[in-house]
Amino acid sequence: MAQVTTATRLTGLRAAPGLRERLDIPKRVVFLAAASMVAIVALLMIFIAWQGIQLFVKDGVSIGEIFSPTWNPLADGGPQFGFLPFIAATILVTGGALLISTPLSVGLALFLSEVAPNWAKAIVQPSLEIFVGIPSVVWGWLGITVLVPFLGKTFHDPFVVSLPVVGQVFSVPGFLTGFSWLAGSLVLSVMVLPTITSVAYDAFRAVPQELRTGSLALGTTRWQMIRHLLIPSALSGVLTAVVLGMTRAAGEALAVQMVIGNSPSMPAAITQPLTTLTSQITLDMGNTVFGEPWQDALWTMSLILLIISVTSVVLVRVINKRRMGS
Amino acid sequence: MINGMRRFSALAIAATVVLAACSASSTPSPAATDTPAAPTAMTSAAPSAAGTVNCVTGSITTAGSTALQPLIQDAATAYDAACSGATVTVTGGGSGTGLSQVDAGSVQIGASDVLANTKLATPDADTLVDHVVCRQGWIVVTNKDVTGVTNLTTQQNIDVWTGVDTNWKQVGGPDLPIVLIFRPQGSGTRATFKKIVLGSATEATGGQVLTEDSNGAVTTAVTTTNGAVSVIGFSYYNDPANKPLLNGLQLDGTDATIANVGSGTYKLAADGNLYTKGAATGLTAAFLDFMMGPQVQGTIIPKDSYGPVAH
Amino acid sequence: MTAPANQALARPSGPKQSLRRKGSRGSILADRAATVVLWGTGVLVLAILGSILLHFALAAWGVVSPSFILDDPSSTALGGIMPVLWNSIYMLVLTMLIAVPVGILGGIYMAEYAGENAVTSAIRFAEEAISSVPSIVVGLFGLILFVDDAHWGFTALAGALALTFFNLPLMTRLSEQALRAVPQEERSASLALGATKWQTIQHVVVPLAIPGLITGVILTAGRVFGEAAVLLFTAGVGTPPHYNFANFDLLNPASPWSPFRPATTLSVYIYKLNSEGLGAFKNQIVDGSAAILIAMVLIFNLGARFIGRLLTRRLTAA
Numbered sequence: 001m002a003q004v005t006t007a008t009r010l011t012g013l014r015a016a017p018g019l020r021e022r023l024d025i026p027k028r029v030v031f032l033a034a035a036s037m038v039a040i041v042a043l044l045m046i047f048i049a050w051q052g053i054q055l056f057v058k059d060g061v062s063i064g065e066i067f068s069p070t071w072n073p074l075a076d077g078g079p080q081f082g083f084l085p086f087i088a089a090t091i092l093v094t095g096g097a098l099l100i101s102t103p104l105s106v107g108l109a110l111f112l113s114e115v116a117p118n119w120a121k122a123i124v125q126p127s128l129e130i131f132v133g134i135p136s137v138v139w140g141w142l143g144i145t146v147l148v149p150f151l152g153k154t155f156h157d158p159f160v161v162s163l164p165v166v167g168q169v170f171s172v173p174g175f176l177t178g179f180s181w182l183a184g185s186l187v188l189s190v191m192v193l194p195t196i197t198s199v200a201y202d203a204f205r206a207v208p209q210e211l212r213t214g215s216l217a218l219g220t221t222r223w224q225m226i227r228h229l230l231i232p233s234a235l236s237g238v239l240t241a242v243v244l245g246m247t248r249a250a251g252e253a254l255a256v257q258m259v260i261g262n263s264p265s266m267p268a269a270i271t272q273p274l275t276t277l278t279s280q281i282t283l284d285m286g287n288t289v290f291g292e293p294w295q296d297a298l299w300t301m302s303l304i305l306l307i308i309s310v311t312s313v314v315l316v317r318v319i320n321k322r323r324m325g326s
Numbered sequence: 327m328i329n330g331m332r333r334f335s336a337l338a339i340a341a342t343v344v345l346a347a348c349s350a351s352s353t354p355s356p357a358a359t360d361t362p363a364a365p366t367a368m369t370s371a372a373p374s375a376a377g378t379v380n381c382v383t384g385s386i387t388t389a390g391s392t393a394l395q396p397l398i399q400d401a402a403t404a405y406d407a408a409c410s411g412a413t414v415t416v417t418g419g420g421s422g423t424g425l426s427q428v429d430a431g432s433v434q435i436g437a438s439d440v441l442a443n444t445k446l447a448t449p450d451a452d453t454l455v456d457h458v459v460c461r462q463g464w465i466v467v468t469n470k471d472v473t474g475v476t477n478l479t480t481q482q483n484i485d486v487w488t489g490v491d492t493n494w495k496q497v498g499g500p501d502l503p504i505v506l507i508f509r510p511q512g513s514g515t516r517a518t519f520k521k522i523v524l525g526s527a528t529e530a531t532g533g534q535v536l537t538e539d540s541n542g543a544v545t546t547a548v549t550t551t552n553g554a555v556s557v558i559g560f561s562y563y564n565d566p567a568n569k570p571l572l573n574g575l576q577l578d579g580t581d582a583t584i585a586n587v588g589s590g591t592y593k594l595a596a597d598g599n600l601y602t603k604g605a606a607t608g609l610t611a612a613f614l615d616f617m618m619g620p621q622v623q624g625t626i627i628p629k630d631s632y633g634p635v636a637h
Numbered sequence: 638m639t640a641p642a643n644q645a646l647a648r649p650s651g652p653k654q655s656l657r658r659k660g661s662r663g664s665i666l667a668d669r670a671a672t673v674v675l676w677g678t679g680v681l682v683l684a685i686l687g688s689i690l691l692h693f694a695l696a697a698w699g700v701v702s703p704s705f706i707l708d709d710p711s712s713t714a715l716g717g718i719m720p721v722l723w724n725s726i727y728m729l730v731l732t733m734l735i736a737v738p739v740g741i742l743g744g745i746y747m748a749e750y751a752g753e754n755a756v757t758s759a760i761r762f763a764e765e766a767i768s769s770v771p772s773i774v775v776g777l778f779g780l781i782l783f784v785d786d787a788h789w790g791f792t793a794l795a796g797a798l799a800l801t802f803f804n805l806p807l808m809t810r811l812s813e814q815a816l817r818a819v820p821q822e823e824r825s826a827s828l829a830l831g832a833t834k835w836q837t838i839q840h841v842v843v844p845l846a847i848p849g850l851i852t853g854v855i856l857t858a859g860r861v862f863g864e865a866a867v868l869l870f871t872a873g874v875g876t877p878p879h880y881n882f883a884n885f886d887l888l889n890p891a892s893p894w895s896p897f898r899p900a901t902t903l904s905v906y907i908y909k910l911n912s913e914g915l916g917a918f919k920n921q922i923v924d925g926s927a928a929i930l931i932a933m934v935l936i937f938n939l940g941a942r943f944i945g946r947l948l949t950r951r952l953t954a955a
Contacts, residue, residue, distance in 0.1 A: 026835040033742030041763040107678035133934035135863025221668035251771025262537040286420020287512025309769040385891040413891035417875035432790030540912030566917040
């Protein structure tokens with residue numbers, strides 16, 4: 001701030017600013033560049049919202065109908081556009097991924113910020129960046145060639161089925177393939193791991209060093225310090241990390257679509273094939289024509305995805321504001 | 327209001343990208359060269375037949391049915407080899423995409439497994455011209471572990487696909503649960519199978535049902551899943567990478583062969599439709615002629631496991 | 638210092654003190670266990686990444702060769718990936734041509750001009766919103782805007798613009814960070830010498846931020862290279878025709894240099910081969926392509942680090 005006042009004072013010494021300077025064209029240009037993002041977001045929201053409401057406006061489907069559990073655009077008595085199976089699957093697959101990924105990611109973030117010696121950090125951090133960079137089609141390909149066949153075998157393996165709890169999960173009748181909720185959650189959990197880890201890591205690093213040394217000087221062990229001091233004070237940051245991971249997971253399309261089995265039925269077991277919002281869009285977009293009610297339903301699904309992501313942005317802001325406040 | 331939106335978007339685009347006006351992807355020059363093209367990469371078509379290729383320079387794009395994509399791709403490659411200065415870019419996207427795009431004028435040819443009037447509203451559908459370039463057949467395939475089943479009748483298929491039969495032993499196979507692998511409802515494969523084999527029967531739903539959106543994914547799913555059954559196109563079944571992994575079934579005792587599709591005895595087949603907006607002109611017309619010509623009909627179509635269309 | 642610590646220091650040494658300092662037996666065990674578990678997470682992540690890299694290295698062995706990279710798909714029995722690799726690079730350059738200038742300029746605004754006001758917070762919100770919108774929704778937006786409404790059909794330009802939408806927030810944020818990292822004294826010195834704000838930015842701040850800016854460019858580029866869902870609906874899916882690189886007519890869709898043509902990239906090609914691929918070597922081609930994609934990501938990452946470090950050293954030395 002001090003510099004600005006100095007500069008203002010200095011301009012007073014210079015000749016009065018010319019027209020060119022008063023117009024400040026560079027400022028306008030850089031402003032336009034930054035503001036272009038607002039234009040893009042506005043345009044994107046308008047277009048997706050416009051397409052998304054066609055199902056209700058043009059095709060006369062009521063909002064209540066999309067929350068029915070039956071999806072059958074070719075039903076004899078007229079199309080049935082129930083999104084409930086897809087919404088439920090999106091929530092459950094994402095939830096499963098977070099359940100697997102959060103402990104691992106938070107553990108990894110703690111490892112990096114509290115435990116790891118420099119040499120270990122120097123290996124793990126770049127590895128995480130490579131993780132981020134692996135494209136979703138490659139994850140999907142790994143899923144379909146390695147994970148799905150492995151799970152398929154596991155679901156059938158007599159030894160696994162004979163195990164006490166695990167066996168009951170895997171032997172639910174009718175669930176026979178590796179294409180499943182579990183496969184989707186597993187693939188997603190690896191994909192969101194770097195996101196959660198890096199945001200949680202930043203949150204842990206933001207806890208002042210004095211608190212740590214103070215706590216350790218009190219004679220607590222490192223784990224006690226982490227559990228009673230570090231995690232509580234970084235909690236909102238960790239929460240932000242989880243929300244960001246959730247957003248990424250809920251919006252991922254191709255990798256999930258490749259491994260989840262795409263069955264539009266209500267979720268009942270973790271070994272069952274499901275369809276998420278994104279995978280249904282991927283599946284049907286090419287088979288429908290523009291303006292057809294069926295395709296309008298897909299646009300409504302995209303609108304739901306858009307609402308989910310904007311909500312999560314707001315959520316992160318609220319969490320952060322609370323952190324700033326406390 | 328839709329028009330308003332469209333005008334708005336067109337304005338927005340024109341404002342951001344001045345080049346938009348130049349982007350119409352078709353620039354076919356109608357000047358047909360009568361000189362016979364050098365048939366460099368011609369495979370086995372008679373030289374006289376190859377000489378009749380009508381070469382028009384320019385560039386067109388096709389979009390649509392992934393089931394027809396291998397054929398159009400091979401035809402495009404052959405046309406490209408016969409006629410320098412002509413580029414036919416083949417994209418997939420699905421039958422719906424093909425119809426939407428050709429209707430919108432974004433591509434010159436839209437490929438579809440289903441008839442345009444089943445998808446598009448009447449005024450739009452009427453402006454599209456159908457060019458039937460081939461017959462395509464589908465085959466019911468199972469995992470290799472479904473031993474002893476070589477044929478399913480129409481009635482058995484109905485029982486299997488509606489969930490009446492849930493175990494292969496009910497149709498003469500091993501004691502193994504049946505896993506149904508559907509194509510998405512909108513796909514041409516599913517529509518044709520429903521129309522010709524299942525009729526008005528309602529397909530099974532629920533946890534034992536998988537849906538895979540493409541021939542490749544279906545093949546992977548069938549080969550890795552015990553007791554799985556699905557329907558794929560001949561071209562994918564006869565692919566050397568897939569055939570050894572799959573158990574192909576007869577339908578009503580008839581072998582799923584191109585010959586039987588041609589003679590009409592194998593019924594799970596449909597026309598391959600290429601649509602143009604209005605009558606085809608320029609390179610589009612020349613390419614469609616080429617697809618009806620001896621090299622495509624006589625050589626490429628059998629090689630890719632499609633059925634030729636009778637003249 | 639708080640009371641217990643003072644007591645601990647004041648008391649004579651003895652078994653009690655060591656107990657107090659180290660905690661109870663149980664808490665020591667818990668601490669040991671936690672340390673082991675936390676190390677375990679690090680090892681696990683490395684093991685996953687290592688096995689993925691190893692998997693693709695083994696899978697690509699015997700597939701990836703100069704001819705695999707440089708040939709057309711139809712040229713050999715195995716087939717090459719040259720046209721799709723070309724399209725990936727082409728799309729990358731086209732996207733970066735738009736995203737880099739806009740992103741850096743936007744970053745300059747956010748770092749140097751933006752005040753604490755509603756406009757700034759609207760921009761920040763937009764930035765966060767686009768980066769959280771699923772890539773498939775961005776692809777669908779491109780589909781409706783460029784492919785359908787503007788009647789372009791599937792084109793490289795539509796794909797590049799959609800990718801720009803997708804990557805602009807990242808590019809802007811990384812630029813802003815790079816510019817903010819420039820010490821405030823540099824700015825005041827320049828302003829004190831009578832330079833205008835823009836001159837200061839142009840001649841002092843941006844040059845000093847170049848290492849960070851380049852890192853930002855490379856990281857964004859890596860993301861463009863791997864993206865598929867956006868392009869599926871905008872740039873088209875197919876096996877590209879034989880490209881004639883001597884055709885420089887940018888308005889001719891037959892020219893590989895033209896932005897007005899469908900352009901299937903390497904990532905989209907992997908998706909296509911998985912869903913509709915034919916041929917005995919389909920899986921090998923996907924493995925090889927995936928290996929190349931991962932190798933490119935590695936190169937982009939290591940490149941960003943290396944160039945960033947090199948430039949920092951050179952600029953700070955000068």
